[in-house]
Amino acid sequence: MNAEMVTSSAQLDEQKSPSPSVASETPTKINLMGMSRSELEQFFVELGEKKFRAGQVMKWIHQFFVTDFAEMSNISGKLRAKLEQICEIRVPEVVHRNYSKDGTRKWVFRVGDGAGSLVETVLIPADDKTGARKTLCISSQVGCALDCSFCSTGKQGFQRDLSPDEIIGQLWVANYSYMEEVAVAERERTVTNVVMMGMGEPLLNYDAVLSSMQIMLDDFAYGMSKRRVTLSTSGVVPKIDQLAKDIDVALAISLHAPNDELRNELVPINKKYPLKELIAACQRYITKDGNESARKHVTIEYVMLDGVNDQPEHAQQMLKLLKNLPSKINLIPFNPFPHAPYGRSSRNRIMAFQKTLSDAGFVCTIRQTRGDDIDAACGQLVGQVADRTRRAAQWKKKVEEKNMIVRVTGDPDS
Template sequence: MSTEVVATSAVSDAQQQSPSAPTQQKSVEKVNLLGMSRPQMEKFFEDMGEKKFRAGQVMKWMHQFFVTDFAEMTNISGKLREKLEKIAEIKAPEVVHKNYSKDGTRKWVFRVGEGAGSLVETVLIPAEHRSGLRRTLCISSQVGCALDCSFCSTGKQGFQRDLNQAEIIGQLWMANYSYMEDVPVLERERSVTNVVMMGMGEPLLNYDAVLNSMRTMLDDFAYGMSKRRVTLSTSGVVPKIDQMVKDIDVALAISLHAPNDELRNELVPINKKYPLEQLIAACQRYIAKDGNESSRKHVTIEYVMLDGVNDHPEHAQQMIKLLKNLPSKINLIPFNPFPHAPYGRSSRNRIISFQKTLSDAGFVCTIRQTRGDDIDAACGQLVGQVADRTRRAEQWKKKVAAKNEILRSQG
């Protein structure tokens, strides 16, 4: 049954249930094409009785020229455009806040549902690179996060729901469009060069939507990104890492943050379910794929530097031992404090010393440059100021305040 027939049938059923009501068609929810991968869209057009190559045509208009009005799609027949107008739409999430930093960082807050709590953040970070200007977009996959890592602002907001494909790809669409708003349609170009699934939420706990979204990022009819320039970051959902081996070839990053199980259990609670031995083994399996074109040559290790917590020399030595058999690059991240956070940022000297120890051991180890401080660009900071559906943040603040009171009373 075609989508148009389904829509018409739904209207007829609604009218039959209310015979006394005036004969007035109720509005039918349109299908958001922004949320479809190419196979899904090909099926959509075939179900309409159209050739599946129409999917590629529409995808190019959407993702490469950032057109949302079917009337502007000039290589599609007028009849098909009229049909699409009735049953489909191209709609990115609503932007409720945007801010552009003086250093070039851009940040958006999107509304993805009803109420103040239905907000997610997206951050674009520009950087000079030997290959030219790199624009890296950090994309969210969930509203809030269920994992509650102790140093993470997003985790203190609790978890509301997964994002759907349109809400995930919509973040990439909007970031590109922000550079193209005043550019004539046929002169528009994709501006985002890299994507990291590293925003709010745990991507591997929203597996299907994230997988299909990344496939769209790689698709030549959409964003045509290199698989080396699409990175999924996970706190360590081991079974889903193994599933990714079968499903997609993109770069993998691990939010490690501690080099031993005792400390990681405290900082990253999912470690209690999937401890470091299991996590490192899964990473080794992921990069075992043969072939020069694979993006799985190494794993990026993310390590937030917490003052006096995980930044001691012995922690660096434990990292060396933990990662000795895993091809990896290490990214040290200065902690971004948030209100009532129980941690501070490691000193610059401590971070540099940590980096030197790892570099001397043969690891490629970089320190992430802090960007966008003037617009709260660290993920979750701004949303956390306006939304907390589960009251987890309020409970966390009380807990920290109580701890500080005990310390004061002890002198």
């Protein structure tokens, strides 16, 4: 989990907002939302139809945002009736949505049967030279198993993987939110960039994430540029190598520490895949011929934690660590969550850190905080998900016990 956002249970109860295509009277119907073109082709062949029907239906779903088979005018009435009988086009239920005055949008989705679980998605707009860029941060799991020490979602524990329809459905809803009142023939895809950077570790839900990204790149669906689809990982090294073989998308690494000792504390998966192995995997990932590849560099994400990883020696260690890895560095001001043991680095400290890296020739940016008025600041994305592992309660107790020791002894290291 690389990015988090806070939503209270009260907000969820007060601001429920139904999705246009959630209701389904027949749960056993086949959901076409998350099916790739090859899967749809096989599906239509098994129905006794031609493969080209797959492309037609994909366009209706992902380019015109139609969920009613009756509106698919270039498909025969007989086939439409058959699809209506056995299929559905369904996205996760939207239980909360909020739009910031700065253009940031946030959704909370319920996934699963019954009460289900909650995941969150954030859209962050930014003006660029070509027009309005809209980046969507998508979740891949309910909760997270990696337990990074600065991450609120990690304290909730892991519940389950999201399915392809639950992943791609987040992109569908974000696009549809701009065209609910737009005539079908005039609808256009609005989201320009996707980052697999929300709740969960994408590479630990590999097959569903891969399938979803293939739909994002498919010209019959969203037709996104491979350079505008980014997968962010905390460093699952074997899956980075597998990803390089299966798809060409941009790669981001949640680094957060420039040495193994500190990263073991902040990002525990580092104990299994230390920095030397991670950097080597990144170097292998960007070794690819072809001018159109998205693998020209790796994006390094680095949350700035006051007094923890923001010292001058850490910047120098970063220079040494990344000297042979083409990379762009994104410094992220930490957004504290309840009982977090860290604070945000000062603006001056962040800028000094940036200057050290920039002076050495790295492209280094400071992420701008957006959507503060809707608890959607970039750098934090956390859902109020039921904690089935009691990890959040255990974390809260641990922090409270440490605070008590400090009050009694005055020694924070006791």
